[in-house]
Amino acid sequence: QAKDPIKLKVGMVAAVDMLALPIALERGFFEKYGLDVTIARPYATGVDALNALQAGETDMVQAGVPAIGAILRNMDLVFLGNFSGNATKLGSDATLALIANSDSGIIKGDLKSLKGKKIATSFGTINHLYILGLLEKAGLAPTDVTLINTPPPEMSVALLAKGVDAFVCWDPAPVIAMKDVPGAIEVIRGGDVISYLGFNIALRPWVEKNGATIEKFLAAVSEADQWMRKNPKQAAAIATRWIPGLKLDVAETAMQYNIQQVDRRISAHNYRALWKAQDTLQRLGVIKSVFDVNKHIEPKFILNVMNTYPDLFSDLQPIPADVAIKPGFVFKP
Amino acid sequence: MLHRLSSALWFCAPFIVLLVLWAVFIPYFDVNPRLFPHLSSVVQAGIEGIQDGTLIQHIKASLLRVAVGTVLALIIAVPLGVAMGVSPIVSSFLTPLFRFFSVLAGIAWIPIATLWFGYGFGAITFVIFNAVFFIVTYNTLLGVSTIPLHVRNAAASLGAGRWAMLTEVLLPGALPNIVTGIRTGLGFAWRGLIAAEMIATNVGLGYMLFVARDFYRTEVIVLGMIVIGVLWLLLDRLVLAPIERATIERWGMVQRA
Amino acid sequence: MKNLTIRNLSKTYFDPYAGTNVTAVHDVSLNVGQGEFVCIVGPSGCGKTTILNMIAGFIPHTGGEILVGGRPVKGPGPDRGVVFQSFALFPWRTVLENVAFGPKMRGVRKAEREKIAHEYLALAKLTEAAGRYPAELSGGMQQRVGVVRALANEPDVLLMDEPFASVDAQTRMTLQEELTRIWQEKRPTVIFITHDVAEAVFLANRVIALSKGRVLEEIDVDLPRPRSWDSLNDDARFKELSGRVRQLVRSA
Amino acid sequence: MKNLTIRNLSKTYFDPYAGTNVTAVHDVSLNVGQGEFVCIVGPSGCGKTTILNMIAGFIPHTGGEILVGGRPVKGPGPDRGVVFQSFALFPWRTVLENVAFGPKMRGVRKAEREKIAHEYLALAKLTEAAGRYPAELSGGMQQRVGVVRALANEPDVLLMDEPFASVDAQTRMTLQEELTRIWQEKRPTVIFITHDVAEAVFLANRVIALSKGRVLEEIDVDLPRPRSWDSLNDDARFKELSGRVRQLVRSA
Amino acid sequence: MRLTARWPSIGSIAPFIPVIAAWWIVTELQTFPRVFLPGPAEVVRSFGSLVYMGILPAYLQDSIVRLAVGAFWGIALGIPLGILVGLSQRARTALWPLLLFFQAIGDIAWLPILVIWFGYGLTTITVVIVYTVIFPVVLNTVLGVRSIPITLHRAAQSLGASRIRMLWEVVLPGALPNIVTGLRNGLGYGWRALIATEIIVGTSGIGFLMFDARRSGSVVEILLGMIILGILWYIVDSWILAPIERATGQRWGLVTR
Ligand SMILES: Nc1ncnc2c1ncn2[C@@H]1O[C@H](COP(=O)(O)OP(=O)(O)OP(=O)(O)O)[C@@H](O)[C@H]1O
Ligand SMILES: Nc1ncnc2c1ncn2[C@@H]1O[C@H](COP(=O)(O)OP(=O)(O)OP(=O)(O)O)[C@@H](O)[C@H]1O
Numbered sequence A: 001q002a003k004d005p006i007k008l009k010v011g012m013v014a015a016v017d018m019l020a021l022p023i024a025l026e027r028g029f030f031e032k033y034g035l036d037v038t039i040a041r042p043y044a045t046g047v048d049a050l051n052a053l054q055a056g057e058t059d060m061v062q063a064g065v066p067a068i069g070a071i072l073r074n075m076d077l078v079f080l081g082n083f084s085g086n087a088t089k090l091g092s093d094a095t096l097a098l099i100a101n102s103d104s105g106i107i108k109g110d111l112k113s114l115k116g117k118k119i120a121t122s123f124g125t126i127n128h129l130y131i132l133g134l135l136e137k138a139g140l141a142p143t144d145v146t147l148i149n150t151p152p153p154e155m156s157v158a159l160l161a162k163g164v165d166a167f168v169c170w171d172p173a174p175v176i177a178m179k180d181v182p183g184a185i186e187v188i189r190g191g192d193v194i195s196y197l198g199f200n201i202a203l204r205p206w207v208e209k210n211g212a213t214i215e216k217f218l219a220a221v222s223e224a225d226q227w228m229r230k231n232p233k234q235a236a237a238i239a240t241r242w243i244p245g246l247k248l249d250v251a252e253t254a255m256q257y258n259i260q261q262v263d264r265r266i267s268a269h270n271y272r273a274l275w276k277a278q279d280t281l282q283r284l285g286v287i288k289s290v291f292d293v294n295k296h297i298e299p300k301f302i303l304n305v306m307n308t309y310p311d312l313f314s315d316l317q318p319i320p321a322d323v324a325i326k327p328g329f330v331f332k333p
Numbered sequence B: 001m002l003h004r005l006s007s008a009l010w011f012c013a014p015f016i017v018l019l020v021l022w023a024v025f026i027p028y029f030d031v032n033p034r035l036f037p038h039l040s041s042v043v044q045a046g047i048e049g050i051q052d053g054t055l056i057q058h059i060k061a062s063l064l065r066v067a068v069g070t071v072l073a074l075i076i077a078v079p080l081g082v083a084m085g086v087s088p089i090v091s092s093f094l095t096p097l098f099r100f101f102s103v104l105a106g107i108a109w110i111p112i113a114t115l116w117f118g119y120g121f122g123a124i125t126f127v128i129f130n131a132v133f134f135i136v137t138y139n140t141l142l143g144v145s146t147i148p149l150h151v152r153n154a155a156a157s158l159g160a161g162r163w164a165m166l167t168e169v170l171l172p173g174a175l176p177n178i179v180t181g182i183r184t185g186l187g188f189a190w191r192g193l194i195a196a197e198m199i200a201t202n203v204g205l206g207y208m209l210f211v212a213r214d215f216y217r218t219e220v221i222v223l224g225m226i227v228i229g230v231l232w233l234l235l236d237r238l239v240l241a242p243i244e245r246a247t248i249e250r251w252g253m254v255q256r257a
Numbered sequence C, D: 001m002k003n004l005t006i007r008n009l010s011k012t013y014f015d016p017y018a019g020t021n022v023t024a025v026h027d028v029s030l031n032v033g034q035g036e037f038v039c040i041v042g043p044s045g046c047g048k049t050t051i052l053n054m055i056a057g058f059i060p061h062t063g064g065e066i067l068v069g070g071r072p073v074k075g076p077g078p079d080r081g082v083v084f085q086s087f088a089l090f091p092w093r094t095v096l097e098n099v100a101f102g103p104k105m106r107g108v109r110k111a112e113r114e115k116i117a118h119e120y121l122a123l124a125k126l127t128e129a130a131g132r133y134p135a136e137l138s139g140g141m142q143q144r145v146g147v148v149r150a151l152a153n154e155p156d157v158l159l160m161d162e163p164f165a166s167v168d169a170q171t172r173m174t175l176q177e178e179l180t181r182i183w184q185e186k187r188p189t190v191i192f193i194t195h196d197v198a199e200a201v202f203l204a205n206r207v208i209a210l211s212k213g214r215v216l217e218e219i220d221v222d223l224p225r226p227r228s229w230d231s232l233n234d235d236a237r238f239k240e241l242s243g244r245v246r247q248l249v250r251s252a
Numbered sequence E: 001m002r003l004t005a006r007w008p009s010i011g012s013i014a015p016f017i018p019v020i021a022a023w024w025i026v027t028e029l030q031t032f033p034r035v036f037l038p039g040p041a042e043v044v045r046s047f048g049s050l051v052y053m054g055i056l057p058a059y060l061q062d063s064i065v066r067l068a069v070g071a072f073w074g075i076a077l078g079i080p081l082g083i084l085v086g087l088s089q090r091a092r093t094a095l096w097p098l099l100l101f102f103q104a105i106g107d108i109a110w111l112p113i114l115v116i117w118f119g120y121g122l123t124t125i126t127v128v129i130v131y132t133v134i135f136p137v138v139l140n141t142v143l144g145v146r147s148i149p150i151t152l153h154r155a156a157q158s159l160g161a162s163r164i165r166m167l168w169e170v171v172l173p174g175a176l177p178n179i180v181t182g183l184r185n186g187l188g189y190g191w192r193a194l195i196a197t198e199i200i201v202g203t204s205g206i207g208f209l210m211f212d213a214r215r216s217g218s219v220v221e222i223l224l225g226m227i228i229l230g231i232l233w234y235i236v237d238s239w240i241l242a243p244i245e246r247a248t249g250q251r252w253g254l255v256t257r
């Protein structure tokens, strides 16, 4: 590694599932693969991270659902890897949960008891998709409950103030609410109801010029993933340093759930997850059209990494043959 | 009648210029709709919103919230401003508190306001209240303290009690400033609303902007901005400006413009 | 009707910015009986308005005491009506409403108080201007509104600060005669500031000459009442008294 | 020094709220020669201030024309100095700075213009008050500041609106004598509004009596100059002229 | 009375005592779970640790610089604009409707579009602050200019003041009490806008501090941020604005108090 390391600027959002980036930085994985990475201080949301990407402030970001809106608005994004999700199975939502007030009449494990309740969720995000999935699973229509738009930081105070009967959110909000809101119950966590969306994303022109760098980057974060899966407690400690205000006990609990879907690989499942999210959003009327997922997912870099460094993925379940990406793969709904 | 028509036309003229510039320049330079939407797409978004009824719902909900928050703020701010202008004791007690609290942004209050006033309507109203309150108080205070002392003295020696002093002297005397306070305050009420409607609601112009932002629908964002601006203009022209003409201009307290 | 006692009154204005003091009134004592008409004369800046303001209760005094009807003055009140040197009309009220203000404060009904106001306006030849706002009046008209506004409230004590300074000679004479008429009818205690020596002698029971914040001399005016300009213009006693007062003011 | 020609001047105030018109000046014509001293008298509200405001260029006229030095008046200018009935001092400037304002606008250096201002202040017996702000002055003092502010600018035409109304008799006489002295020295054209008939006759070459917005009569004052109160007080011609003017005003 | 005369600061601290006491009691009574409404002690502790880590001083500096830049431009544009609109009938016809329209459209509504235009940097923050500061300043300046007695304009003109000098000699001092109130409102709300903007745009600053922690469920930093903002503004108001007021409007007798 005598050559000068390649400079790279990546953006993240302050959340436990983004943690591979700081881990790779702190533990020297980027250096190891010949990269000199700067992490832009956390953006408020995925939307902001994508805006920063567009503005040229970063080369690569990690984001989920907001990328759909951006692509529909002519942003030519390419999805290169998967920071949270699952390549081996269709459902992956271990970092999401539904928390209720015990006196709200909602019963732990009984999704049917949601009927007629007020539920907070963040509209247009994966939280929204998750509650819709839960309702479908319970055999309820979206109109059987009242959904209330709430940003993730306000979830627990909304629950405490009894402004809502329950909320659906990603970590750490559910963990915090269970700890801090008296009488909060976890109605369901995960349950493989939907597939999480979380991609490494870059703009197409940049991708076309920086194939080698992308592979180095994906290798480094894959190694960080693996380290995280093996050392969740240490990873949680790192999280508290990078995410201000995060308490260690909260971080440890959240990390347990997080590592269940830390899988950088891409399979047909990830294609389907993206397609499904668009489909749901379109049916909700939030978006008017959809794009072809084949155009915006570019698996060749991560596939190369998987071939070159199989050890980095050895602790994960192998990808079933029928969903593995082979040359000439085209996703069809 | 003709006079009013022409003044209304003059009032609209700057906007017409702006609209024309928009309609011409954005397509001419082929601006990406994510940067700024075309006039036509905003118009279309507006038509769709009206047709499916959502726009009207958003407007109704927002107007109600702004009205409640603003009226509450006025009810408290104007008397308080007067009290501070008249009584040195009240003023020396409240001035430090005002200095301290006047910069605390509405959104920062959301978690605390939720605890105190409940999630949803209470918190939203509080945020709007908070946006209007300080500006109106400060302007009322200034208005009261610029009333010439001899005018207040005249009223006192004609037998005006506290109440008459308030209604007959302090309020009309401070009116120019109160109107300006309301004018700026209401502007900030709309801003507070946008900030507050990200929580606890699925209807309202702020909510509309919030969701549009997540999906890069700039035409909806701009539509929302225009709707807010137009509502506000109507309010100003139909309520504040006539009040101003009938009072402070009529009385010769400000120069007629 | 109330009497007025002033004992060792002083007033020092303190200028917090320049850190300087201006002593406008020095140790002034004065007794004004019930229903007496006193005129104060003196050069510009000698403290006349300052004394009036203290009696009215607008500014605190820095020494001595003021008793109106035996009670110390605590603040302004409707028992002491004031005509201001600077008029002090309410810009947001029409002329009629300005004049009706005092009765309104006393709770007089609308029709009634407008009748009162109209009567007084007629007296000051302002009937035409009743519906205008103060900003639309000439200087002299504004001053007359100020005068009748105070009169219409029928106070026990009337404090008038150069009330006829901007009024033309003719109207002024009418107003002076009207004022004595009203005074004889209702007998308020009057303190009247003027620069016009003839006016002072014509109106007063007693003229007080001030100089640099001190009482220079008091002159009793023993002219018979009712007085009118027609009868007094060539009156020897009137001339003599006027001459004396003029002399005093000149020496001040 | 400029002459002044007024032809068929009229002014109607329009009240857009009440929809009413007040015609304050009707078809007034007047010629004032270079360096002439003209006094205008007339009852309160007869349009004196309105005429002055139009000459000064403050308000537009609704008929006729006004020529100053042969040119139509377009707006206010430093060639016409104005003393306001309402003083119009700058509250944010000290007395000295108020008086030095005109020279400052002409670009006179600071030391120089303060010297000028001090001279004029001494003339009005205001030396002590030089450093105070207008709000700290008595009414008469404010008025005198307004007068010397206009004088200090040495304008071609001086427009004075009841400049001595709030000044005591003694100071007033001094100021009147000073004014005639300055006038004889610099020979500005003066239009002087007053309610004091003796003052008008003492000062003027010509007295113009107004009534209800019209010129009633013009009276030439052929008293010799320099004039002083000592000599004029018992002057028969002065008495006669004063009597005539008083008669006129009374009939107005 | 005597005490406050000797140490005037006591007078300004005293009003906060009941506020802090109430806060302390409410948290001690555990009306709300402590994590949602932390007490004074927790806030002080977090203050200590943030200062110790050097985060707070650095963030504070960033925020102050941003505000200063924004406020500077807001004032530099706002006062002249206000004077122009206040004085010129033509400018008023052309600009007044636009001013009213855009003042209602809050900074937060612009934010999504601004970040696309200017990115996540100082430019966006500056634009937002300028946008917030400018309206109260302009509207108050307009009122101030219009309420200067017409005789003062006339006096200055007939003493030979040119149009330009009128600005400095008459218009500016005459409108000053209103301008200061405009600044007070504008700058105060500028702080609020800064906070709102730093949440989204900032990668440092007090607003960022408050909300970065909030995302992980912590309220202490919100309270801490509010207190810091309040104190900072207190200093700006009482050390800059209030002295200006005392030295001008009050000194000149334009404002009674
Ligand atoms: N701005 C105005 N709007 C309407 N009417 C006005 C206005 N200014 C003056 N007037 C009216 O015009 C008439 C003449 O007023 P002007 O001020 O010229 O009188 P004047 O002769 O100066 O009286 P005075 O001696 O009392 O000062 C009055 O009837 C007055 O009410
Ligand atoms: N608010 C004030 N602050 C400081 N000094 C003042 C104030 N008001 C008046 N003075 C001063 O007090 C003195 C007396 O003023 P006052 O107004 O009583 O005079 P006056 O006798 O009414 O004069 P005039 O006949 O001119 O109205 C003057 O020297 C004046 O400058």
Ligand SMILES: [Mg+2]
Residues within 6 Å of the ligand: C048, C049, C050, C085, C161, D138, D139, D140
């Ligand atoms: Mg006086």
Ligand SMILES: [Mg+2]
Residues within 6 Å of the ligand: C138, C139, C140, D048, D049, D050, D085, D161
């Ligand atoms: Mg006049």
